Each structure stands twice: as structure tokens, then as C-alpha cells.
Amino acid sequence: MHWVFEPGFFSSGPVQVACAVGSIVAVVSGVVGVFTVMRGQSFAGHSLADVATAGGSGAFLAGINPLFGFVAGGVAGAGAMEMMGVRRARGRDLATGIVLGASIGLAALFLYLGTTRSSTTGASQQILFGSIFSVAGSTVPIVAVLSVLCLAIMALVHRPLLLSSVSIDMAAARGVRVRVVGLLYMLALALAVGLSSLAIGAILSTALLIGPAAIALRLTKRIGWAMLTASLTGAGAILLGVLLAYDSYDWSSTHAYWPVSFFIVVIIFLGYLVTELPFVRTAAARRGDDTATVTERGR
């Protein structure tokens, strides 16, 4: 087994922290991501990630834990997007695009100032593309608390959110406070993006949010199962990515650790490709019994 798990893999402190943080973050991203994909808000998720980038690089410049910057940026971005209005999709699209451009510009400035002051050139890499091996052990409890908060919000709004994802009018007619539910969901999304930024970097955080959820929606037809599948898929991708990155030290020509984020994103991408394969789709449909039924009825 030594050629799979390099000596020292399990006893390495950074590896243990990476596996713990990665698994927690995967569960949060899976639960929130299913709704993000279902509501067609991938772009909103990505925009929050860009605002989180600005927050994270600001935190780096100020010398505080980037996680706080990621989360603060995401929450501020979510609030701003919510204020731009729920109904006017086109106007919001435009405003969101402009805000995210400005955020990345701000991040460029913060990272430039931060690296010239402290001459740590790894900061840009860490904020933008993540470095889960450098997460401090003391961050794990904070990650756990924010994750519990995010999951609690999702448990709270689960039903009204599902109903308003089907139809806003139907939910409103049923007495759902659509805006309150939407705002709480955006808060959960901001938390998920912030946590995911810590694991695989702000720029890549959307991959962890969207990818496993998209895979899960292909394979399951009940929302609970979709959340579970997305969480497990994401956790699997992160743990495998951590392992491959750890091993990369030995086989890479320069004897350097390749970025974990690279492996995680590639694994998620390959997983998505697999669910696109015709025979996988057919098998999933047969197990799910829905597409097959529809085909029989001649649609």
C-alpha cells in the first residue's frame, strides 16, 4: 500500500487538517449547491466567490485569517445582490457582472499591496486558488461553527425554499415570505462560498459548489438523496485530491507538491463527464424510473 499512501500521509498534521476541513466544507457545499443548481443561480454563486476573493485578499492585507475575509465578502455580496431585486433577472445579471468585475479589481490591488509589503509571493496563489495544506489547525473549530450555522439555515428554509424554487407566485400565494426565504438562502450560499474558498480558493470555490450538485442531480430524483450524493461526491473528490497532491511530491519532476485544488477540480470535472456518458444516464434513469417511464409513454 505504500505506493498509494506515502509514508507519513496519515500522521501528517496538515493532511489531517486538510481532510477534516475538506470533508466539512464538502457537506456544506453539497447541501447548498443542490439548491444553487436547481434555482439556476450558478452565476450568483460565482459572483459571491469573486466578492469573497476581494474579502479574502483584504483580510490577507490586514493580516487576519482569510476565512473571515471570505465569509464577510460573501455575506456583503449576497446582501448587495439581494438589494438589487429578486424579480428583475436581467437587471440583476448586469449589476452582478459589474460588481464582480470591481471585486476582482479590488482583489488585485489588495494582493499587490499585501505581497509588496510582506514579500510573501504565495499569497495570491493561496487566496485565489487555495492551499488546504496551509490551513491552521486552530481554524477547524471556526469552520465547524460556520458550517453548522449554514446547515441550520438550510434546514430552516428547506420547504419554503423548495416551493419558491418551483414558483415564486405559488409560494407567495401560500403565504411564504419569499424575500425573507431568499435572503436566508443567500446568506447560506455566502457561507458555503466562503468555506469553499478556504478549501480550494476563492476563484475555484464555485467548482465545489456546482460540480458535485450537478452530478447528484443526474443520479437522484429526491432532494434529500441529491444533497447526500453531492456531499459524498464532494468529500470524495477532496480526500482523493489531498492524497494525489501529497503523492505528487514523489513523481513530479521538480519534487514539489502540485496544488490540491487542481486535483479536486479535475476529479469533479471527470465525475461530471462520467454522468454524461450515455450508458450511465440510462442506468441512472432506469434506477430512478422516471426518464424510462416517460420514454415508454412516447415522449
Next chain:
Amino acid sequence: MASTHPGAASGDLLGVEGVSVSLSGRQILDNVSFGVRAGEFTGLIGANGAGKTTLLRVILGLQRPNAGRVLVLGAPRSHRNRSMGYVPQKILLDPDMPLRARDLVALGIDGNRFGIPKPSRQRRDAVDEMLHAVDAESFADARVGTLSGGEQQRVLIAHALIGRPQLLLLDEPLANLDLKSGQEVVTLLDRIADEHHIGVLLSAHEMNPLLPVMDRIVYLAGGRAASGPTDEVVRDEVLSALYGYEVHVHTLHGRILVVAGPMEESGLPPDPSLKVV
């Protein structure tokens, strides 16, 4: 003959009294009044843009009228009115959305509540019973997004009915259906209105598919409404007054045609099967 603005009678399930709505300076509804009774099927008929959806939104409390009021069981409607079920015009659901037909029906029980529901036998039985009532058992476990338009309508009707409303509002449920599915939905609604003794208010731009089941009609044109039994409203003089110009009502093989202009120029032969007008 029905007057153009009859007030809602007392004892009506739903009373719409003198409702006017202006949206961005344009008058959408102008002093609209009518009533809906229990166990009756009321058709809300008007061309596209006549204000049908706006009127339904006012009744649901999603749109505030500039004037007038809506009474539910004789009292002003409250924000969280449980006595109305609503089927929206169209829902666009991705086939990948992990929501089975039975899940959407279950959301009709407590979809507005916070927290995680406790699964119970009673809950499952209620969903099964409602799926049976709308003939949706054969696709109960399929994703809603993969269903045909007619099947989705059935599921949405079950979703609206499972909360035991006294009034069912449907916005253009026949718009995207083929003729056969449309007829099935109409027959189903008629049966439900009868069995559950609820009032059904259904909007449509075409009245003919509803003629066999429609007890009363609310005819919308230019933001104004005429209401009453179908044969009292769909008449030359009532509709001409409503439109503000001369229109004629023709009946052809039991189908009603409303055409503008003097009778002689319409070129339609008199129809011996003339039933209503």
C-alpha cells in the same frame, strides 16, 4: 339581463368589489366586481392582456388594488389565506430538478413552514389520496420536470387541493395543453368542484372548451368585466357595452364566436343547434 357591474352577493365564497388596478400609469382593471359561489365553476374569460392574471393576483393578495376590495367568505382577505388554492400559469422546471410529483403535492400540505417535516403515515396517505383524485398515480414517482403539460397541471391541481381550500384559482391552465389534455383537465375540475363543493375560478382566453361545465362567466375586456350566467352575459348588447363598440355573438354547432361589426357582414349562416344565445 346581467348588468355590467353587478356587486358580489352576500354568501358568496369570493367577492370582488369595484377593483381597479393601474400599473405604471396604465389602467389594467377598471371597477371590476363579481362573485364566486361554492360548488360552481366560474370562467374568467378575456383576450391576452385583458387583465386576467392581474385580477387573479389581486384576489391572491399578490397585487394591491388601487381601489376596491376582495372578500373571502364575507371578510376582507388576510395575508395568509388558507382557503384558496392556486395553480399558476406555467412553471418552468428543469427535468433534472429532484422533485417527484408526490413531493410537489406534499409541499401543498406544509410547504410554507420552516424546519424539516416529520414523515408520517397520515401525510403519505393524504398525498396518495390526492394523487388518486387527480388520476396522477401512474406518474407519482416521476420528476415533475419530465411530465407533460397535462400531467403537470394535474399535479399542480393536487398541490393546490391538498390544503383543503374552499376556492381554487387557476391561471390559464389550458394554455399549453393539446385539446384532449385540456378537456381532461376541465372534466377533472368540474368533478372536483362538485365532489369537494368548492368554487373554481379558471381563467382562459377561449370560452368554448369550458362551455359544457361553466356555471358562470366573468368576461373581461378593456379592463372592465361583465359577469353572470353564461347565457346572460354572452349576448350582443352586454358585450357591445363592455367592448364599447358593436360586437355580435354567433353560435355555430354549439360553439360561440364573438365577432366585431354588424351581423350581416359576418357571413355566418344561422345555426339550428343554437343552444345558449
